[in-house]
Each structure stands twice: as C-alpha cells, then as structure tokens.
Amino acid sequence: xxxxLTLMALLLSLTLASLSSMANPxxxxxxxxxxxxxxxxxxxxxxxxxxxxxxxxxxxxxWNFGDGNMATTPGLASVSHVYAHPGTFNxxxxxxxxxxxxDTVLSAQTCQSxxxxxxxxxxxxxxxxxxxxxxxxxxKAFPWSNGxxxxxxxxWNFGDGxDTCINYATNYTGLFQVGHQYANAGNYQVCVIxxxxxxxxxxxxKVITIGNPPPPDTCGADFEKIQTNxxxxxxxxxxxxxxxxxxxxxxxxxxxGDGRDTCIDYAETYTGFYAVNHLYNHPDNYEVxxxxxxxxxxxxYKCKLVRISGPDSCGxxxxxxxSPAAMPLQVFLKAQxxxxxxxxxxxIxWNFGDGxDTCINYVENYTxxxxxxxxxxxxxxxxxxxxxxxxxxxxAEKCHRILVPREPGCAVSLVTINxxxxxxxxxxxxTPISYATPPARPLYIxxxxGDGRDTCxxxxxxxxxxxxFAIRHRYDSVGVYNACVxxxxxxxxxxxxxxxxxxxxxxxxxxxRLAPNxxxxxxxxxxxxxxxxxxVVRIVNSNGIPVRTYTRNANAGVNNWSEVVSNLAPGIxxxxxxxxxxxxxxxFIKL
Numbered sequence: 001x002x003x004x005l006t007l008m009a010l011l012l013s014l015t016l017a018s019l020s021s022m023a024n025p026x027x028x029x030x031x032x033x034x035x036x037x038x039x040x041x042x043x044x045x046x047x048x049x050x051x052x053x054x055x056x057x058x059x060x061x062x063w064n065f066g067d068g069n070m071a072t073t074p075g076l077a078s079v080s081h082v083y084a085h086p087g088t089f090n091x092x093x094x095x096x097x098x099x100x101x102x103d104t105v106l107s108a109q110t111c112q113s114x115x116x117x118x119x120x121x122x123x124x125x126x127x128x129x130x131x132x133x134x135x136x137x138x139x140k141a142f143p144w145s146n147g148x149x150x151x152x153x154x155x156w157n158f159g160d161g162x163d164t165c166i167n168y169a170t171n172y173t174g175l176f177q178v179g180h181q182y183a184n185a186g187n188y189q190v191c192v193i194x195x196x197x198x199x200x201x202x203x204x205x206k207v208i209t210i211g212n213p214p215p216p217d218t219c220g221a222d223f224e225k226i227q228t229n230x231x232x233x234x235x236x237x238x239x240x241x242x243x244x245x246x247x248x249x250x251x252x253x254x255x256x257g258d259g260r261d262t263c264i265d266y267a268e269t270y271t272g273f274y275a276v277n278h279l280y281n282h283p284d285n286y287e288v289x290x291x292x293x294x295x296x297x298x299x300x301y302k303c304k305l306v307r308i309s310g311p312d313s314c315g316x317x318x319x320x321x322x323s324p325a326a327m328p329l330q331v332f333l334k335a336q337x338x339x340x341x342x343x344x345x346x347x348i349x350w351n352f353g354d355g356x357d358t359c360i361n362y363v364e365n366y367t368x369x370x371x372x373x374x375x376x377x378x379x380x381x382x383x384x385x386x387x388x389x390x391x392x393x394x395x396a397e398k399c400h401r402i403l404v405p406r407e408p409g410c411a412v413s414l415v416t417i418n419x420x421x422x423x424x425x426x427x428x429x430x431t432p433i434s435y436a437t438p439p440a441r442p443l444y445i446x447x448x449x450g451d452g453r454d455t456c457x458x459x460x461x462x463x464x465x466x467x468x469f470a471i472r473h474r475y476d477s478v479g480v481y482n483a484c485v486x487x488x489x490x491x492x493x494x495x496x497x498x499x500x501x502x503x504x505x506x507x508x509x510x511x512x513r514l515a516p517n518x519x520x521x522x523x524x525x526x527x528x529x530x531x532x533x534x535x536v537v538r539i540v541n542s543n544g545i546p547v548r549t550y551t552r553n554a555n556a557g558v559n560n561w562s563e564v565v566s567n568l569a570p571g572i573x574x575x576x577x578x579x580x581x582x583x584x585x586x587x588f589i590k591l
Contacts, residue, residue, distance in 0.1 A: 027053040031095045031108035033078075039117045041147050042083045048076050050095055050108065057097040059107070059458040066090040066114065079135035086118040086147045122194040122202035127177075134521035135211045137186055141192050146243035148197040151176065159188030159208070170197045185211025191218070219243045221292040221300035226275070232309050232341065233281070241292050249274060251293040257286030257306070257533070265565065266297050283310040287533055287580060293392035305580060309341040316396035317500070321371075328409035328435065331402065335370035337388050345370060347389040353382030353402075364391050376404045403496050409435045414485050422506045425474040430485040432495065435463060443463040444488040449473045450501065451480030478503045512581040514575055518589035525561040527577055529554040538576040541565070547573075554579075565590055 029052055032075070036045040048061060052075070052440040066089030071488050075095065079346065084574070098104050120143070135223040143151045150172065155165040158180045166178065182188070191205040219242065226236040237430040241249050248270065253263040255276045264276065270310030280286070289303040331352075337345050344366065349359040352374045360372065376382065385399040405411065410433060417427030427446065434440040446456035453473075475481065484498040511528035530537070532555050539548040547568065552561065554577075563575075568590045576585050 015181065026055055029053045029055070029059070029095050029108035031110040033093050033110070033112075034115055035091070035112070037114065037116065039086070039119050040146050042086065042116050043080060044083070044114055045078070045080045045092075046091070046093075048073075050076060053107070055097060055099070057099045060096045060098070060104075062094045062096060064092040064094070066092070069083045069334050074105055075164045083116050083196065089114045089116070103477070118145075118149070118198060118200050119199040120149070120194070120196050120202045121588050122192050122204040124190075124192045124204065124206070126190075126208050131503055131548070133189070135182040136179065137182065137210055138179045139190065139192070141178075141194060141368075142270075143176065143194050143196070143202075143259045145196055145200060147198075149198040149200060150198050151194050153195040154178075155193040155195075156180070157191040157193070157205075158182070160429065182210045183450070186213040187216075204354065208279055212500075214245050215292070215359075217245055217296050217298040219247070219248065219292070219294050219298040219300045221302040223288070223289055223290045223302065224302070225288075227307055231279075232311060233283075233309060234277060234279045236255045236275060237288065237290070238278045239276075239290050239292060239313050241274060241294070243298065244296050245296070247294045247296045249292050250295045252276075253291040253293075254278070255287075255289040255291075255303075256280070257288050259532070262334045266286065280308045283308050285581075302445070303580070310336065310481045312339070312343065312390070312392050312394040314339045314343070314388070314390050314394035314396045316398040317384055318384070318386045318398065318400065320384075320400075320402050321468075322411065322413065325375060328405050328411075329377070330373060330375045331404060332371065332373045333384065333386075333403050335386050335388060337370065337390070338525075339394065341392070343390045343392045343394070345388050346391045348372075349387040349389075350374070351385040351387075351399075351435040353384050354483075379404045379409075400498075403494070405493060405495060410440065410487070410489045410495045411435075412485055412487045412495040414483070414497040414499050416483065416499050416501060418501075421502055421504045424476070424478075425472060426501055426503075427470065427472050428483060428499075430469045430487065430497070432469070432487045432489065434489055434493065436489075436491065436493070439465040440489040440491045440493060442469075442487050443490055445469055446486040447471055448471070448486070449475070450483050451475055460471060475501075475503055479507050510577070512577060512584040512586045513574065514588045515587050518591045519565055520582070521564070521566045523563040523565050523575075523588060525559075525563060525575065527554060527559045527561065529556055529582065531579075531581060532556045533579050533581070535582065538578070539565075539568075540568075540574045540576060542572045 028051060034047045034049055052059060054572055058257040061073045061075055063071045063079055067083055073079055088516045090111055091114045094106060094109040096104050097107040123142040124139050125139055130137055141154050150170040151168055152170055153167050154176050156178050157163045160182055188208050188210060189205055190208045191203060193203045197200045222240040224238050227580060228416060239252050247249045248268055249266055251263055251265050252274050254276055255261045256279060271562055286306050286308055287303055288306045291301045291571045293299045317336040319334050321334055323330055335348050345362050347359055347361050348370055350372050351357045354376055381401055381403050383399055383401050385397060389395045415495045432442045442459045444458055448454045481501040482498055483501050484496055486496040488494050508530050508532050511554055514524040515524050534551055535554045537550055537552050538546045540546050571588050572587060572589055574585055574587050
C-alpha cells in the first residue's frame with residue numbers, strides 16, 4: 001500500500017509540472033544588430049539590438065567581423081571595428097547563455113554583409129618658384145584613398161589648352177610633380193585627374209594665378225539717342241561700351257520697349273560705332289535697354305526712359321511782368337514757348353499793339369529767358385501779340401490785351417494756389433498796389449474765373465490799403481481757363497491781372513488686388529498696369545526681407561497671376577510690383 005501511494009504522488013507531481021510548462025512556454029533569445037559605415041575611415045559601428053528570451057542566465061556576445069578579427073562583449077553591448085582595406089565582409093554576432101548549471105550554450109546568432117566602399121580623392125598645390133622662368137609653374141599632386149590602391153596615372157589640365165598625362169608604376173614612391181610653361185600671365189583653372197589601381201578616379205580643380213595678370217574684367221554699358229531731323233519715329237541709338245581691359249563688345253542686344261527687340265554680333269576687329277535704328281509705330285515714353293556682352297565674357301546692362309515724339313507741334317504764350325512804380329508806362333513781357341519735341345525758339349517777334357514791333361533772333365544753345373521791354377506813349381489797353389518761330393520750322397502765335405495804367409498808376413498782382421493740376425478747386429490771392437501818395441484804397445474788386453461765373457463786390461471802406469483779397473473757386477470740369485482779377489481804386493485808377501489755370505485729367509493709376517486673403521495654398525493676383533513693360537515682383541516678409549524676387553512681363557490693363565505660397569511660413573507678407581514708372585504694394589496673411 002505504501003509503494004502505491006508513493007507512485008501516485010510521483011505521477012501527480014509530473015502531471016502538475018507538465019501543466020505548468022504548457023501554461024508558461026519558454027521564449028528564445030533573438031540576435032540582431034545594425035551597422036553604420038564610415039568609408040573614409042574604413043570604420044564600422046555595430047549596434048547590438050538583440051532581444052533576450054525567458055531563459056534565465058548571463059549572456060555574452062561574441063563578434064566575428066569577417067576579416068579574421070573577433071571581439072567579446074557583455075550581452076547587449078555595442079562595438080566598433082576598423083577594417084584594414086575596403087571590401088565586402090560577412091559579420092556575425094553569436095549570443096552565448098550561461099545556464100543555472102554553469103554550462104555555456106549558444107542561444108542565438110545572426111550574420112549580415114558589411115560593405116566598405118573604396119573611395120579616393122585628389123588635391124594639388126602650386127609650388128613656389130621665385131627664381132624660375134617667367135610664367136613657369138610647378139604643380140605637386142597629393143593622392144589619397146581609404147585603401148591601398150596606388151595611382152597609376154596623373155593627368156593635368158593646365159587651363160590654357162595644353163594638357164598632359166603621366167603614367168606611374170603602382171610601386172612608385174616618389175613625388176607626383178609636373179612643370180608647365182604658360183605663354184601669358186593670367187588666371188587659369190588648373191585641374192588634376194588621378195586614376196588609381198582598382199578603377200577609382202578623382203578630380204580637383206582650382207583657379208591658379210600665373211605671373212602678374214591684368215585686373216579682373218569690369219565693364220559698363222550706356223547709350224544715347226541720336227537726334228535726327230527726319231521721320232521722328234525712325235530713331236537711332238548709339239551704344240557706349242566701357243571696359244577696364246579695353247575688351248571689345250562681341251554682342252549688343254537692344255530692347256526698344258515696344259516688344260520688338262534685336263541683337264547684333266560684332267567681330268573683335270570691328271572699329272566702327274555700335275549703333276542701331278528702330279522705327280516706332282506711335283509716340284510714347286519707352287523704356288529702352290542695352291545689354292553689352294564683351295569678348296572675355298563680361299556683361300553689363302543699362303535702361304533709360306526715352307521719349308519718342310510725333311511730328312513737331314508748338315505753342316506760344318507770354319506774360320506781363322510787374323513794372324517798377326516809377327515806370328508805369330515801361331512794360332516788361334516774357335515769352336513762354338512750348339514745343340512737343342523740346343525744340344528751342346529761333347526767332348520771337350512782338351507786336352505791342354501801338355504800331356511799334358520788334359523781332360529778336362536766338363541761337364539754338366540759348367538757355368536764358370525770352371524777355372522784352374517796351375515803353376508806351378500813354379496809358380491804355382493794348383492788344384499785344386507774340387509770334388514764336390522754332391528750330392525745325394514750327395510757328396505759333398498768341399495775343400493778349402494788356403493794361404498800361406496812367407501815372408502814378410496802380411497795379412494788382414494775382415497768385416493762384418494750385419494744390420494739384422488735377423484738382424477742380426483753386427485758390428486766388430489778389431494784392432492791390434497803389435503808387436499814389438498816400439496810397440489809394442480799392443473800391444471795387446471783380447473776379448473773372450474764365451468759366452462764365454464771375455463775381456464783383458464793393459470793398460469794405462474800413463479795410464486798410466495794401467491788404468490782400470483771397471477767394472476760392474471750383475471749376476466744373478477739366479480744361480484751360482484764363483482767370484483775372486480787376487480792381488478799381490479810389491480816384492479812378494483801374495488795375496487788372498490774369499493767370500492761366502490748367503486743370504488736367506487725373507492720370508491712370510496702377511492697382512493691385514490679392515485674393516483670398518488670408519491665404520493657405522494659392523494667392524491670386526490681379527495687377528492693373530498702366531504700361532506694357534517688364535516689372536519686378538517681390539514677396540517681402542514682416543522683417544522687410546524679400547523671400548521671392550523675379551521679373552514678369554505685364555501688359556497694359558489687367559494682368560492675372562497666381563502664386564503658390566503653401567511653402568511660406570505663416571505670417572504677414574507684402575506683395576510688391578515695381579518698375580521705373582509704377583509701384584504698388586498690398587499686404588496678405590499666410591495661414
């Protein structure tokens with residue numbers, strides 16, 4: 001009976017152990033690692049990424065680097081290894097576990113290929129040869145590779161079209177030098193190409209100064225419009241090149257501002273003028289540009305605004321200047337010429353309205369005022385005419401009635417207050433002047449604005465002599481008006497003064513609209529341009545730093561563009577469109 005009980009107890013113990021093992025299965029160790037390769041140093045860093053299983057016991061890592069070298073580290077420790085030469089190696093990691101009985105067993109292992117690439121480079125220097133021949137240079141090459149391949153060929157490109165290659169035995173241990181005689185001093189791009197045993201090739205280039213070269217090329221560009229008396233639309237331009245080393249233009253490109261451009265190539269032996277003619281279709285202001293490319297590669301660019309005028313048209317006018325108080329019958333007149341092509345008067349004739357006329361001739365380079373004086377025999381109102389003949393033949397004439405006061409006389413000065421030639425409202429200030437002793441005071445003042453809406457009123461008797469009279473007047477429309485003030489003084493003296501008032505239509509203005517604003521992806525731009533021309537577009541951040549800059553061709557009228565702004569950082573930006581004649585900005589928010 002006792003033996004039976006013992007056997008049953010043993011069977012129960014084995015059954016419980018089996019059930020426990022089935023409930024908690026054991027997990028194995030997993031060996032793994034990653035590598036980081038430095039080809040230049042032939043060095044590899046091995047990172048141990050192994051995972052331990054559920055078996056108890058101390059782990060030891062044994063590394064085999066695949067080149068005959070090994071290393072032993074604690075279980076999860078990493079390791080690095082320097083290989084003697086480039087190549088492909090089978091690196092392995094084995095994990096050993098020491099169990100509770102003290103035995104060491106292999107619990108996991110893994111292997112992977114490690115590749116050390118062969119790399120090489122090239123360098124060189126120009127050796128100092130102070131006592132050598134003029135423009136002769138020695139160069140020394142410096143080969144290097146991460147393995148043991150030796151150069152078998154060194155090729156030199158000296159930058160002057162004369163190259164050479166030198167072959168070397170792979171056991172050569174001397175210096176890799178070469179000498180070269182240059183024909184001229186200058187800056188040359190010298191290159192060395194080193195070919196190594198094993199097919200590795202490296203190249204290096206440097207700009208080397210030989211002798212005392214001329215200074216680096218600097219160049220400029222300019223042009224002038226040549227005046228002609230022929231068809232005003234057929235315009236001649238003359239390029240004005242400049243180069244510090246006296247190099248000549250190889251190409252001159254013209255942009256005439258009307259969309260019809262041209263380029264002209266020149267031989268290096270050319271000695272004439274760099275001129276071109278262009279026929280415009282209509283008068284306007286054009287942005288003309290010249291781009292000059294010189295032999296040697298230097299390039300320069302210049303733009304100017306050029307006025308192309310139509311056939312000659314001219315005008316004539318004059319004003320009566322204030323006469324000294326002691327000389328009321330002596331009248332001073334100033335002619336006011338105007339010419340659409342800026343031609344100057346060659347002859348001015350005056351008809352003073354009293355039967356005494358005169359003509360004055362002027363040279364074309366005259367720069368003074370066109371003045372004349374005339375003494376009348378008696379006070380009265382006279383119809384005075386000026387006739388202006390211009391160089392080129394255009395003639396214009398203008399007549400005004402002027403008042404010559406009696407002695408001691410009186411006068412009135414008229415000043416117009418014009419805040420802008422485009423505003424309809426103007427101000428006028430009249431200053432009555434009496435030359436009598438004591439001065440006579442004004443009795444009546446009449447304003448004639450030139451648009452049919454005149455006004456007259458009696459002057460307050462308490463107002464002292466010599467004070468100013470001011471008035472404001474609003475015109476209904478643009479135009480040219482002759483505004484006059486007439487003052488009747490105590491004693492009967494009458495004085496009048498007139499001024500021409502020009503009210504011009506408001507000029508067109510450039511406009512800019514952005515949408516949507518704020519924006520996330522694409523910004524749509526509507527630019528209202530006054531002219532057809534190239535414009536510079538900039539996007540500027542809130543610190544005033546441009547983050548984008550480029551040039552667009554804008555047509556007169558509405559131009560619709562789109563800007564992808566998804567890569568801009570969130571913030572406030574300014575969209576700028578600018579040319580020599582237009583400048584508009586608008587802010588937008590990038591979300």
